[in-house]
Amino acid sequence: MTDEDLVQAFLETERTVRGRSEHTIASYGRDLRQFASYIHALGITLSAVQREDVLMYIRHMSKEKRYQEATVNRKISCCRTFYAALVRQQTCASNPFALISVHSRKSHLPTVLSVSEVANLLSLPWCDFRSARDMLVFSLLYDTGCRIGELRSIKEQDIETDVLRIRVLGKGKKMRYVFYTKRTQSLLSSYLSMKHERFDTPYLIVSNSGKQLPMSTIGSMFATYGRRLGWQKNFTPHVLRHTYATHLLDNGADIRLVQELLGHQSISTTQIYTHVSKERLARVYEACHPHGRKQHE
Structure with missing residues (x-):
């Protein structure tokens, strides 16, 4: 071979x-x-x-x-x-990468949007098919915590509007349910009405030509809206997934529940978000507690 x-x-x-x-x-x-x-x-x-x-x-x-x-x-x-x-397969006698250790990685916490930043994003107006689709992408990613690949693969038949949930196929072809809000349901209804007037395709999120939305278009979409909002921080689909998980934990969600909602196989993958919350607690303490302030009045 x-x-x-x-x-x-x-x-x-x-x-x-x-x-x-x-x-x-x-x-x-x-x-x-x-x-x-x-x-x-x-x-x-x-x-x-x-x-x-x-x-x-x-x-x-x-x-x-x-x-x-x-x-x-x-x-x-x-x-x-x-x-x-x-x-x-016995094509090689040994693995030349077996004893190669990965570079020691610094502990980088994921970028997370604040509650007010999410509110600013989701309150942006929409007026046509393209802008309604863009806002639906943002709303669904924040509501569900889906990976962008999972979102792109959602078909209309996967949506259960009566209970506000969506069936998604995650890594390892593992199926799970994610949930969305009534606010997103209203946007979804408007978007689907416009989509059905234009295209006959099973995929939920589509391009202006009715095809499955390309990753390149998604990248441009996030860059455009990030600039529009004047954000200096990184803004990607995964940032909304990070934000979803962090906000759930900040509001008291059990980490096992968050693991299930995110589709993580291991709890250790989900635990990064507990570190984010601890960082926030430390910043609040330093800013608000008299003995925690770095500068004395």
Whole structure:
């Protein structure tokens, strides 16, 4: 098999057996082909890679490409998974990434919108199909905490308007229910009326041409609205997911419930949001408690 055949076989297994999302498959493909290109330039095939080659590649990413630590870690993790599969298939005798430790990551808390910032976002006016769709995306992401890939895959048949909930298919093809508010239901009704006048498609969120909304359009949408609101902070679909989880915990939701609503397999993934809440508590204490203030009056 050629190196490209090995990559393709791995991606197909991850898609069909592991249930990886198309977004994850595309990311795996980019990372593996980038690594293959580097290795081929050295005159080496993927099955002949040694640990020393891997160390050179990591230095290349860090020093020459100047990738951020999170990016380097993701690429290392992808390649480690790929070679683990090759070892199981007996294509390789050992995994050259097995003893490679990821870069130590600093503890970066996720960006979160304040309650007032969310209110400002969701109170923006809409007047046509495009703006109604954009506001529905924002409203649903904040109401449900969905991943953007999950939101893009929602079909009208997945929505249960009588109980204000939506059936979504998450990572690993695991189904769960998420819930939305009456305010979003009103916006949803208006949007669907306009959508049905224009298109006959099962997908809920569509482009101006009636196709499943592209990720590039979503990226431009968030950038445009972030500028309109004058925000300096990062504003992405995942920021709304972070905000959803943090606001639930801030208002007393049980972390196990939040884990279920987010579709996290492990509670440890959800626990990052408890750290966000603790950071907020610390800031409130420092700002409001006389002995907590850094500057004495």
